[in-house]
Amino acid sequence: MSVTLVNYGLGNIQAFVNIYQRLNINVHIARTADQLMLAKRIILPGVGSFDWAMNCLNKSGMRACLDHVVKVNKIPIIGVCVGMQIMAQSSEEGHASGLGWFNARVKRLPVIATDRCLRLPHMGWNDVNALNKGLFVNIDNPRYYFLHSYYFAPDNSNCVLATADYHGSFPVAVGNENIFGVQFHPEKSHRWGIQLLKNFAEI
Amino acid sequence: MLMPRIIPCLLLSKGALVKTSRFSDPRYVGDPINAVKILNEKEVDELLILDIDATVEGREPNYNLIASLAKECRMPFCYGGGIKTADQMEQIISLGVEKVALGSAAVINPNLIAEGAFRVGSQSIVVVIDVKKDGLVNPYEIYTHNGRVNTGLDPIKFAKQASKLGAGEILVNSIDQDGIMSGYDYELAKCVSMAVDTPVTILGGAGSIADIENLIDVCGDVGAAAGSIFVFKGKFKAVLIQYLDVNEKALISARWILRNTLN
Numbered sequence: 001m002s003v004t005l006v007n008y009g010l011g012n013i014q015a016f017v018n019i020y021q022r023l024n025i026n027v028h029i030a031r032t033a034d035q036l037m038l039a040k041r042i043i044l045p046g047v048g049s050f051d052w053a054m055n056c057l058n059k060s061g062m063r064a065c066l067d068h069v070v071k072v073n074k075i076p077i078i079g080v081c082v083g084m085q086i087m088a089q090s091s092e093e094g095h096a097s098g099l100g101w102f103n104a105r106v107k108r109l110p111v112i113a114t115d116r117c118l119r120l121p122h123m124g125w126n127d128v129n130a131l132n133k134g135l136f137v138n139i140d141n142p143r144y145y146f147l148h149s150y151y152f153a154p155d156n157s158n159c160v161l162a163t164a165d166y167h168g169s170f171p172v173a174v175g176n177e178n179i180f181g182v183q184f185h186p187e188k189s190h191r192w193g194i195q196l197l198k199n200f201a202e203i
Numbered sequence: 204m205l206m207p208r209i210i211p212c213l214l215l216s217k218g219a220l221v222k223t224s225r226f227s228d229p230r231y232v233g234d235p236i237n238a239v240k241i242l243n244e245k246e247v248d249e250l251l252i253l254d255i256d257a258t259v260e261g262r263e264p265n266y267n268l269i270a271s272l273a274k275e276c277r278m279p280f281c282y283g284g285g286i287k288t289a290d291q292m293e294q295i296i297s298l299g300v301e302k303v304a305l306g307s308a309a310v311i312n313p314n315l316i317a318e319g320a321f322r323v324g325s326q327s328i329v330v331v332i333d334v335k336k337d338g339l340v341n342p343y344e345i346y347t348h349n350g351r352v353n354t355g356l357d358p359i360k361f362a363k364q365a366s367k368l369g370a371g372e373i374l375v376n377s378i379d380q381d382g383i384m385s386g387y388d389y390e391l392a393k394c395v396s397m398a399v400d401t402p403v404t405i406l407g408g409a410g411s412i413a414d415i416e417n418l419i420d421v422c423g424d425v426g427a428a429a430g431s432i433f434v435f436k437g438k439f440k441a442v443l444i445q446y447l448d449v450n451e452k453a454l455i456s457a458r459w460i461l462r463n464t465l466n
Contacts, residue, residue, distance in 0.1 A: 018274065
């Protein structure tokens with residue numbers, strides 16, 4: 001069992017490495033296409049804006065390889081935060097095109113227009129409503145740390161694995177075949193995140 | 204439901220942790236890496252670490268120390284102290300830090316906030332405002348350089364400006380209440396909280412869990428940051444790195460849920 005982190009210039013790589021080392025699960029970091037080709041499970045971390053992330057990924061030299069290993073070789077992959085958002089087609093946050101692995105757009109919160117004070121970014125610990133055990137198996141009362149102003153809005157809700165509520169319910173985990181994404185930061189969510197990352201490694 | 208954030212704030216001075224009183228008389232409280240290890244075990248919501256000397260000494264942030272702290276830290280981590288450029292922000296984020304806190308530099312040059320937001324995203328930009336009461340011009344005034352320079356600026360106006368420029372979080376630190384453990388400045392907290400629609404965090408004065416509960420009652424969704432109650436214990440302020448225990452956390456959560464369910 002091993003997990004490979006894509007180091008394309010953003011996201012808290014070290015936090016993931018620490019967790020997998022403590023779980024005694026082999027963890028590698030891919031900085032080149034050659035390294036990525038060897039991956040058995042992939043984590044696409046992310047922090048920052050949609051355009052910045054796509055820009056970094058496109059400049060990394062790994063974009064084409066990533067598309068291939070994920071879409072053709074069907075290697076399991078999980079995108080985290082902006083790493084999940086770039087799996088969509090586009091984002092209201094910017095102008096870049098996403099990876100397009102889901103028929104989805106990334107939209108700005110709130111889900112429902114409200115005149116109540118909505119603070120953005122959605123920042124802090126929130127409960128997650130897991131619709132499907134899979135990634136969330138062995139996790140009681142899942143709760144995770146969120147830090148984002150935009151959310152993943154798929155055309156079809158079949159891919160939604162979990163939701164959270166912040167002035168309206170929205171998807172916070174999605175999955176389709178081998179491709180998964182989570183809006184929150186499992187690498188910074190203590191025991192709930194550790195278990196989810198362990199579940200992903202065992203998928 | 205999104206919970207209020209309860210945030211230990213650790214102060215760095217010359218590589219060690221200290222605790223101040225009204226921004227003076229720093230008292231040694233321990234090794235920062237060790238403190239982070241303890242707080243990891245307590246499953247702390249998030250951690251704020253501020254280097255209180257960097258700006259005054261005109262030096263770069265201590266990247267090696269930040270990297271070591273980030274490597275150890277299992278919760279969201281915000282670092283502040285001596286940050287003056289977007290390049291520094293990007294470098295610090297790349298070390299594994301979730302947020303950077305801009306203090307003096309942002310007050311002196313507010314455009315730095317927009318530059319930072321563009322470079323690392325608004326969600327990673329915290330603007331810290333150190334404030335004293337009873338100013339000459341305004342009821343509260345912003346100080347820079349670790350409480351040494353009075354800018355005369357109104358923190359409410361500046362908080363609004365910072366928010367518009369792209370700050371993802373506004374952190375207001377009461378110099379008057381710092382370290383005296385007699386409660387937050389609730390009036391200041393409420394004003395700032397109502398002035399902006401970015402997340403707000405209040406620091407300075409917490410002496411007990413009741414103070415945190417009061418802050419949440421007054422402000423609603425807010426970050427309650429504290430130093431003394433998480434590094435000292437008892438009447439004689441023995442040094443002990445700690446956090447809320449499971450029951451204390453559960454009580455605060457229950458009160459919050461009840462309050463929001465009834466409204």
